[in-house]
Amino acid sequence: MKNEQMMVVENKTIAAKTHELTLSGPLVDAIDQPGTFLHVAVPGDDLVLRRPISIAAVDQDVGTCTIVYKEMGVGTGRLARSRAGDQLEMLGPLGEQGFPVEKPQVGEDVLLIGGGVGVPPLYYAACELVKRGVTVSVILGFQTAAAIFYEREFHELPGCDVRVMTDDGSNGHPGTVVDALNERPSPPDWLFSCGPRGMLRAIETHAAHPKTNGYVSLEERMGCGIGACFACVCETGDGSSYRKICREGPVFAFKEVVL
Secondary structure, eight states, X not given: OXXXXXXXXXXXXXXXXXXXXXXXXXXXXXXXXXXXXXXXXXXXXSOOSOEEEEEEEEETTTTEEEEEEEOOSXXXXXXXXXXXXXXXEEXXXXXXXXXXXXXXXXXXXXXXXXXXXXXXXXXXXXXHHHHTTOOEEEEEEESSGGGOOSHHHHHTSTTOEEEXXXXXXXXXXXXXXXXXXXXXXXXOSEEEEESOHHHHHHHHHHTOOTTOEEEEEOOOOOSSSSSSSOTTEEEBTTSSXXXXXXXXXXXXETTTBOO
């Protein structure tokens, strides 16, 4: 974990109120696991809390990483106004448990399901899996056509099968990611997912099968981001204790925590 200034290489809008921020700096060398995140300090002295944003891509050769965020309020609005050459303070990479991309084997059925801004860490995971020769299938869920992003990027990955779902049916297939999951003829060997908590609960319920190794990445408001403030704890599946999403997650196996 490092706390460093990173330089904005590019900051562009890729969908409705959704922005892709490319950064460079020595911190990139420490990023090596999909599912981890950066804790971003918002410009200005009046906003104390950082914003946790998952990592969408890493290019170690050129020394850049990419994060995707949705413009929701004052803080992310300021991030949206960042321009090339600006400096932003980042703490990271954070999270001790990312997606176990080293475990799926060539020939196994690997399914990635993302909803909204839960899509970016799955793109990073998909890139790493493809590098290892593992073929992936992807289900992407969005509210409307205007909200869709990274569809082309997933299509460009070798052998990647992509299915886009929209709540209003304005693009791709009408319905939810769970609808698409239920249409599959057999359960996957591996399932990685990230998105709204309700979506993750439904996926865990519908994909609960002895064959499936399932993992979910939790999106949560955070205070410190390093496990000191207890602002992002969740109960374990057996009710015996709690897990800190920021430090012991953000990725957990099915049933490891209460969604």
